[in-house]
Amino acid sequence: MPTTPQAFTGLSAFPLTPADESGRVDTDALQRLLARIVEAKVDSIGLLGSTGTYMYLSREERRRAVKAAIECVAGRVPLIVGIGTLRTDDAAALARDAAGADALLLAPVSYTPLTEEEAFRHYEAVAGATDLPLSIYNTPSTTHFSFSEALIQRLAGLANISAIKMPLPKDGDFAGEIGRIRATAPSGFAIGYSGDWGCPSALLAGADCWYSVVAGLFPKPALALARAAIAGDAEETARLERAFQPLWDYFKAHGGLRASHAAATVLGLKVGPLPRPLLPLGPDALASIETAITGLDA
């Protein structure tokens, strides 16, 4: 019976990738962000996710980020690396570049919209280029690709494809969705969610993993919340969530990347500019995030 890779269970923290205006990664600043997360003892780290601006970094800069992250976290916290890109051969190369990490995360990034068969073959080719376990990055808000449950079932049957990172279900029915995926996936296939404001509920409903943007900046309080939800303690989960509510509102309003960048600025962390064309939030938004994080132990 396949076992679930440890990287895809519990709380996975997704940090920003500090870089300069030209897209050169600041590996020292990245290691400082990672050290804060390692110290909090989260269950895994998701390097180069959407919040880690992976699509805005060259192959060489992604490689530098991976190397710096491995130096900092190897043997301490499992490291997941995002390897999404448009071309199948390039994604396979990024998978090979991530050797030394513990797991991979692959989004079906597209320009010409993909058919289900094209997405399937893309995953098959990239998973075949690596020995690392891979999570399907189901992120329709950025890729605009929708996975059918039939495609998820087909992908879950491939060797190396061990997990999925789901968006929040529109109907809020985590238990129903998790049950349907588990019914056809091999045992050990890990089902996780992103969209921080919905994830404590996902864990309470039996999800394996919370892929978290806020845990990239607030790993301690996010971990306490995740632990309560994983333990099935609905009351304690609700109590801890109240402190997060202003932050959830903020993230829903501005999106994970811009909101994280603003929060990092308020926390005094060095993260560099957002990659243009993305613009930082204005002074009003910065003031409101300062209020939103008052109750959290950063």
Added chain:
Amino acid sequence: MPTTPQAFTGLSAFPLTPADESGRVDTDALQRLLARIVEAKVDSIGLLGSTGTYMYLSREERRRAVKAAIECVAGRVPLIVGIGTLRTDDAAALARDAAGADALLLAPVSYTPLTEEEAFRHYEAVAGATDLPLSIYNTPSTTHFSFSEALIQRLAGLANISAIKMPLPKDGDFAGEIGRIRATAPSGFAIGYSGDWGCPSALLAGADCWYSVVAGLFPKPALALARAAIAGDAEETARLERAFQPLWDYFKAHGGLRASHAAATVLGLKVGPLPRPLLPLGPDALASIETAITGLDA
């Protein structure tokens, strides 16, 4: 009074970019495709559009394609070059790489969805990096970015931004949409459409340009159709369109890129494989396109 750049009026033909499996452009095959188009005397050529798989080619390969195209068409047909990419600095570099062409086409390619302000600043920065006239590539089916008419108005006011390539209006009201854009844009701002099956109607309604995928492969019959529509001859336009109807159906069913690639294969033109993850259409589709093009003079 600004004059409309010639590149953005009449029939603009968008060819495929032949390349091998690794994404290396076959410049000889590209020049052969371009020579067919030049010979038909279309009004402009759109290199590295969506059908030209620009997003799947590296900067170096795009540069090779531009150089080969300039060698082939300079002084004979105005050349538009697609320069879309995720990062603003990279798009500005691509604009500079296209020196020697006649005009540029810029789509707001995104991963993190862009705000209107971010899109505006992106265009402003890229237009500021070049002296060439630029057309706004409004292609929500691939970029998932929607231009408001207010944003189009703001962009049309920037120096160098001389034109827009619009998707077909959902309500089919070309005259209404063209009228609204003309009412606020500087004189000489050129309004064109893509979505071949709707473009003869757009020209009849007063659009300046038909940005055409089919003209990349069937430039002669497409030009005859464009000339009838530009002359305002609705009857002749309808007569000529009847021969295109099976091809319109085919393009609607499969998308411009996959349909073009299949049609090129049937015509015996060397275009190489589609960039993976994109897959070629199957044998049934190839047979049906063979029927669809029987009535056209390729």
